[in-house]
Amino acid sequence: MTAPARPGLAARPYLAALRARFYLTLQYRAAALAGLTTQCWWGVMKILVLAAFYRGAPHQPMSLGQAVGYTWLGQAFLVMLPWNADPDVVEMVRSGAVAYERLRPVDTYAYWYVRALAWMAARVLPRAVPMFLIAAVVLPLTGLGAWSLPPPPDWPAAVLFTISIICAALLSTAMVQLVTGVVVATLSAKGANAIAPALSNILSGGIVPLLLFPAWMRLGLFLQPFAGLVDIPFRIYLGQLAGAGAAAGIGLQLAWTAVLVLVGRGFLAHSLERLQVQGG
Amino acid sequence: MAQIRVEQLCKRYAVAERQPGAWGAVKGLFHRRQRVVEALKDVSFSLQAGELLGFIGPNGAGKSTTVKILSGILRPTSGLCEIDGLTPWLHRIRHVARIGVVFGQRTQLWWDLPVIESFELLRDIYRVDEAAFRRTKAEMVERLRIERLLDTPLRQLSLGQRMRCEIAAAMLHRPSILFLDEPTIGLDATSKLAVREVVRTLNREEGVTVILTTHDMHDIEALAERVIVIGNGVVLRDSSFEALRAEALGETRLVVEFAGAPSAIDIPGVSTRTREDGAVELAFDARRMPAHALISRIAAEHDVADIHVEEPQIEAVIARFYALHGAAEG
Amino acid sequence: MNALRLYGRYAAASIAGQMQYPGAFALTAVAQFANTFVGFAGVWALFARFGHIGGWSLGEIALFYGAISMAFAIADALSRGFDVFGQEFVKTGNFDRLLLRPRATSLQLAGYEVRLASLGRLSQGAVVLAVGIWLAPIRWSLGDATLLAWAVAGGVAMFYGLLILQATLSFWTVESLEVVNIVTYGGVEAGQYPLDIYARWFRDLMMFVVPIGCVGYLPLTAILGRPNVFGAPAWAAAASPLVGWAFLGAALVIWGAGVRRYTSTGS
Incomplete structure (x- = not known):
């Protein structure tokens, strides 16, 4: 293959994959509506429990209002956690069509990465936007301001949050790619999908904000890769992580993404090669 | 006295019409436009015990609606149906204990279980006593030549082997009426002949009443003495197959x-x-x-x-x- | 053969079928265990920070949590047929096959599959319940143990009723029924804490609309010797799991109406 003349040309297959996947996933509106209802309900239940805990001991490293905001953000970005391997790739592995994927004149890891990113974006946006509207606009209007998602404290927080949540998507996709690598290596989605969701859910802050874990665990929890999925962007949004702290958080997200992409790339190449040797 | 008596069976469905677009979907939540479809207008016939009836008609004619009503899984809008003194949809459980049903495209056996275990489950579901079960099973195994298939899980059998097991399964409780819905669909020539042979034997030697719906006219030609043609929800023709052939010929x-x-x-x-x-x-x-x-x-x-x-x-x-x-x- | 023995036969057949793919159910069970386990890890973390919730200790919460989890896991294991009813019976027309057999459709669906993978959730619930029994600040008597078993049984009945109601909806629509999960899984989540920690409206919802409180909160407060927020006397709290059985009975009646609707409209 000769080097493409223009950089735009090189990106074209990836952009096409991104667009096609995005529109396809957007079509499942009924499922999105059902998902939104469920997410609101779970948000309410989590907040009720948190409120009960705070009533007994209100002075914590994170106020109840912040914990409520954190919970709503968690519901809005729920599907951004690396729950499963890309279902299309799982299907390709199952049917054996994965061999044809190797025939495309593109880098398989990059191509799959972009597909998985589009899949995630298309699932996140239709859920996150209405969830934001409900938690940040509708709730205060109905007099439930104390239980709503507050706006970020200042403009830098909003900008840094936007950067950080994009980094979270990139990081999550890198994790999805690792799971996909396991699927290709084991030729089954069952094993890889068994543990990954549980692990990422608790370690990202998806179940309990990481700041509410015992103090001695705090540094370790901040440094591990899953914090970049939920805890870092959310704390930036709430103004808890600003300035140097926010920069460190985003730096951690990017560093973990780089590491996981490198590892995932090598792992996937190795798995695919083995698949070809076996004639799979 | 007739074993099956069907008079002026009529079945109307209300079908909700979807309105196009997103606004239509919202309106649909509160108010739905309905369209009435008349699957059966007026179907009457009667059948003596031991007859072998071919039930034919184009797709959408009302064949399967009629068969569903006769087998007790659908209630008609109006009309009368009496089978061995029971009204199928009112006495579902007693009625279905006396009939056997074979669907060509659906299995009644358990996919992951050896055939014999499915048979034993059916024995318990139909409350067949052990001695009778053993006798019938032996007879069916011999007639359908499935001795060697009994210990194999269903999913490993070919379609022809499976259909033979299905027929045996449908006969385990000694039904007096056997409904066959497209029993030869997708089968190879040998299996088709085998299935027809067995159906003929069950009808002639055991006196089982058979109602056969199919699109395969060779099934009808080989088996049915009497044919009912149904179209647009009415009985178009009820006669011997020979007479039907001669007329159309x-x-x-x-x-x-x-x-x-x-x-x-x-x-x-x-x-x-x-x-x-x-x-x-x-x-x-x-x-x-x-x-x-x-x-x-x-x-x-x-x-x-x-x-x-x-x-x-x-x-x-x-x-x-x-x-x-x-x-x-x- | 009576219904109970037939059910046993169904269950044996289902287990034999699943044993042909041992890896599949083991992995699903592990996943279930992991997912529910991290849920309780979250509860532990919150107690490590806050100390108590509304005056309840971790040991007491473990009792509520374990009892409700076990009840749901058992109901979930035995109700697979209802769980997949819309997709695998109504959409495909396979429900006709059940109607052609001389047995109650609810019995046949109950026997459709005994889900071995539910062992994952069940074992997690059992571990948490054991922790709760160990840590709960009471001396266990035979009466307490009986009442606990009675509460779990009532919980199984109530969750089973909920799952039947969910399946009954499939006679009307098979689209997006997972919304109903907010009462099944949501009920499990809510019942894991004593209802008095919640806001009034939510507490009433979980008591009088979905009677989770009758199979968890009330009998367990009776065991722990604590007053309940609804002001029910101790004997009523002890008897309340009966409501779970009544709920199951009502669900079966509504199921029957759904079946009648199906047989008059066809698929």
């Missing part, structure tokens, strides 16, 4: 090949046409002029090398019948 064709130079054939009521290969094709109405009379007359008057009768394909005959009654699928 209309004209028969005779092909004459001459030994020497062809000579003109001029018989009233017979139209002729010379084919490309030189043979002459005669079309006539077999009900007015028997084929054998025509053949002996031509053989006497002309120098003939070969004469044979050509009948249209049975599928074509039935298709013509549907078209004749405007019952073909629109």
Whole structure:
């Protein structure tokens, strides 16, 4: 293959994959509506429990209002956690069509990465936007301001949050790619999908904000890769992580993404090669 | 007394119409426009114990609606149906204990279990006592030649083997009526013959009443003494298969090949046409002029090398019948 | 053969079928265990920070949590047929097959599959319940143990009723029924804490609309010797799991109406 003349040309297959996947996933509106209802309900239940805990001991490293905001953000970005391997790739592995994927004149890891990113974006946006509207606009209007998602404290927080949540998507996709690598290596989605969701859910802050874990665990929890999925962007949004702290958080997200992409790339190449040797 | 009595069966469905667009979907939540579909308008017939009835008609004619009502899984809008003194939809459990049903495209056995274990489960579901079960099982295993299949999980059997096991399963509780829905669909020639053979035996030797719905006219030709044609929700025809064939057949064709130079054939009521290969094709109405009379007359008057009768394909005959009654699928 | 023995036969057949793919159910069970386990890890973390919730200790919460989890896991294991009813019976027309057999459709669906993978959730619930029994600040008597078993049984009945109601909806629509999960899974989540920690409206919802409180909160407060927020006397709290059975009965009646609707409209 000769080097493409223009950089735009090189990106074209990836952009096409991104667009096609995005529109396809957007079509499942009924499922999105059902998902939104469920997410609101779970948000309410989590907040009720948190409120009960705070009533007994209100002075914590994170106020109840912040914990409520954190919970709503968690519901809005729920599907951004690396729950499963890309279902299309799982299907390709199952049917054996994965061999044809190797025939495309593109880098398989990059191509799959972009597909998985589009899949995630298309699932996140239709859920996150209405969830934001409900938690940040509708709730205060109905007099439930104390239980709503507050706006970020200042403009830098909003900008840094936007950067950080994009980094979270990139990081999550890198994790999805690792799971996909396991699927290709084991030729089954069952094993890889068994543990990954549980692990990422608790370690990202998806179940309990990481700041509410015992103090001695705090540094370790901040440094591990899953914090970049939920805890870092959310704390930036709430103004808890600003300035140097926010920069460190985003730096951690990017560093973990780089590491996981490198590892995932090598792992996937190795798995695919083995698949070809076996004639799979 | 008739075993099955069906009178003026009528079934109407209300079908919700979806309105297009997102706004239509929202409106649909509160108010739905409905359209009434009349699957059955007026279906009546009766059947004696031990008959073998072929039930045919184009797709959407009302065949499967009728069979669903007869087997007790659908209630009609109006009309009467009595089978062995029971009304199927009112006495579902007692009724279905006395019938056997085989669907060609659906299994009633357990996918991951060896066939014999499915049989034992069915024994318990139908409350068949052990001695009777053993007797029937042995008989069916022999008739259907499935001895060697019994210990194999269903999913590993071929379609033909599976269908034989399905029929055996449907007979384990000794039903007096057997419903067969497309029992030969997708089967190879050998399996088709085997299935037909068994159905015939069950009907003739055991006196089981059989109701067979199928699109395969060879099934009907091979098995059914009596045929009900259903179309647009009414019974179009209820007669022997031979009579149906004769009616739809209309004209028969005779092909004459001459030994020497062809000579003109001029018989009233017979139209002729010379084919490309030189043979002459005669079309006539077999009900007015028997084929054998025509053949002996031509053989006497002309120098003939070969004469044979050509009948249209049975599928074509039935298709013509549907078209004749405007019952073909629109 | 009576219904109970037939059910046993169904269950044996289902287990034999699943044993042909041992890896599949083991992995699903592990996943279930992991997912529910991290849920309780979250509860532990919150107690490590806050100390108590509304005056309840971790040991007491473990009792509520374990009892409700076990009840749901058992109901979930035995109700697979209802769970997949819309997709695998109504959409495909396979429900006709059940109607053609001389047995109650609910019995046949109950026997459709005994889900071995539910062992994952069940074992997690059992571990948490054991922790709760160990840590709960009471001396266990035979009466307490009986009442606990009675509460779990009532919980199984109530969750089973919920799952039947969910399946009954499939007679009307098979689209997006996972919304109903907010009462099944949501009920499990809510019942894991004593209802008095919640806001009034939510507490009433979980008591009088979905009677989770009758199979968890009330009998367990009776065991722990604590007053309940609804002001029910101790004997009523002890008897309340009966409501779970009544709920199951009502669900079966509504199921029957759904079946009648199906048989008059067809698929």
